[in-house]
Amino acid sequence: MYVYLYDNFLRGRKFESTIKAIETRLTDFEIAGKIVRLQNFVNPQAIIEEEIKKGAKVIVIVGNDHTFGRVLSQGAVCNILFGFLPVGPENSIANVLGIPEGEAACEVLSQRRKVNLDIGWVSNRNRYFISQLHIPPSDIVVEYDEKFKVVGRNKKMELVVCNLQPFVWNDKNNNLVVHPQDGKLEAFLRPMSGRGIFKDKFEDPSVFPFEEMTVSSDKPFEVEADGKTTKETKIVIKLAKKRIEMIVGKERQF
Amino acid sequence: MFQKPSPEIALSHKDNHMRPHDDVETIVGPSVHVEGDFSSEGNILVKGIVSGNVRTSKLFTSEKGSKVLASVKAGNSIISGAVKGNVKVDDRLELTASAQVLGDIECGILVVEAGAMIRGKVSMKGVASIEDPNQSKKPSLIRKLKEGEEMPAE
Numbered sequence: 001m002y003v004y005l006y007d008n009f010l011r012g013r014k015f016e017s018t019i020k021a022i023e024t025r026l027t028d029f030e031i032a033g034k035i036v037r038l039q040n041f042v043n044p045q046a047i048i049e050e051e052i053k054k055g056a057k058v059i060v061i062v063g064n065d066h067t068f069g070r071v072l073s074q075g076a077v078c079n080i081l082f083g084f085l086p087v088g089p090e091n092s093i094a095n096v097l098g099i100p101e102g103e104a105a106c107e108v109l110s111q112r113r114k115v116n117l118d119i120g121w122v123s124n125r126n127r128y129f130i131s132q133l134h135i136p137p138s139d140i141v142v143e144y145d146e147k148f149k150v151v152g153r154n155k156k157m158e159l160v161v162c163n164l165q166p167f168v169w170n171d172k173n174n175n176l177v178v179h180p181q182d183g184k185l186e187a188f189l190r191p192m193s194g195r196g197i198f199k200d201k202f203e204d205p206s207v208f209p210f211e212e213m214t215v216s217s218d219k220p221f222e223v224e225a226d227g228k229t230t231k232e233t234k235i236v237i238k239l240a241k242k243r244i245e246m247i248v249g250k251e252r253q254f
Numbered sequence: 255m256f257q258k259p260s261p262e263i264a265l266s267h268k269d270n271h272m273r274p275h276d277d278v279e280t281i282v283g284p285s286v287h288v289e290g291d292f293s294s295e296g297n298i299l300v301k302g303i304v305s306g307n308v309r310t311s312k313l314f315t316s317e318k319g320s321k322v323l324a325s326v327k328a329g330n331s332i333i334s335g336a337v338k339g340n341v342k343v344d345d346r347l348e349l350t351a352s353a354q355v356l357g358d359i360e361c362g363i364l365v366v367e368a369g370a371m372i373r374g375k376v377s378m379k380g381v382a383s384i385e386d387p388n389q390s391k392k393p394s395l396i397r398k399l400k401e402g403e404e405m406p407a408e
């Protein structure tokens with residue numbers, strides 16, 4: 001049985017025709033199922049566990065990158081096959097997974113091409129992160145794979161850990177490209193060189209692929225993972241290999 | 255006007271970058287200090303300071319102004335900074351004009367640009383197989399004399 005988790009923003013008139021077209025197409029493929037609407041303060045993990053008990057075999061996320069991150073950051077602990085129907089703006093993860101937007105995604109879903117995805121795990125609140133984790137400039141010390149420690153000479157450093165989205169660092173001379181699903185997480189570290197009038201100045205970034213990383217500081221620092229912000233003094237970031245089973249498209253980028 | 259710092263400022267997503275990428279690149283930035291043994295399966299580029307052994311099976315590059323305060327082991331290497339330790343490279347080692355190596359070098363192919371500084375022993379693969387023709391004759395001469403034969407006239 002297929003269960004479709006609709007993001008709340010899809011109630012808008014703008015998406016009415018797309019949703020209707022998707023539902024018709026799903027009926028054509030005989031994969032239509034129960035629709036559950038995600039309210040703002042609902043825990044997706046509880047919904048997924050409830051639906052598994054009721055006999056759900058596939059959980060399909062309908063929405064954009066935020067919906068995808070919100071559902072999987074908590075729902076990744078559930079052992080079930082996930083699907084994704086991208087609708088609306090800010091849909092870059094779908095591109096990585098090779099899923100076209102709107103109605104065309106139904107075909108990918110019906111083909112059931114399954115892949116196990118690596119995702120990131122962060123120790124605070126025992127959560128997963130799907131797209132990226134960000135720590136704004138702070139006095140942090142980073143230890144990689146319990147082997148070596150990285151310290152900024154100017155003390156304050158910004159940290160970005162990329163997971164499912166390929167990113168390009170736009171440098172003056174060269175472009176750094178980070179690719180998803182290569183068996184490692186990539187961490188970008190930028191020491192702050194000073195404060196400007198409009199924005200902070202940063203030095204050239206350092207890039208380290210890793211499987212486990214510990215970030216610590218004497219003072220609490222902000223951690224933003226898939227849109228959720230918390231304050232921590234020590235976190236452990238790990239790669240959760242092959243954690244999610246996901247239906248992907250033929251045109252996926254890994 | 256006053257933007258909250260976000261990764262999007264630094265890292266922008268581009269849809270047109272679909273090229274497969276197999277080399278994992280590790281970069282040690284110019285104002286970063288790495289302490290401890292440091293190994294990678296991909297290429298390593300050092301612009302800052304590394305206090306610990308560096309190990310990679312692929313390319314190790316150190317830029318001008320960088321410092322590595324321990325031994326380096328790599329598949330190939332281009333050194334433009336300072337290395338205080340032994341350098342062992344399986345294939346090709348290139349020392350540019352600004353390179354400084356304070357330690358022994360072991361490599362397959364060595365390229366040294368004018369101005370590069372080395373203080374240490376340099377040994378290369380393949381040198382041991384070249385034998386001195388005079389030295390190779392001596393053992394056979396001793397053997398013949400032991401058997402009681404006369405010494406051949408020069």
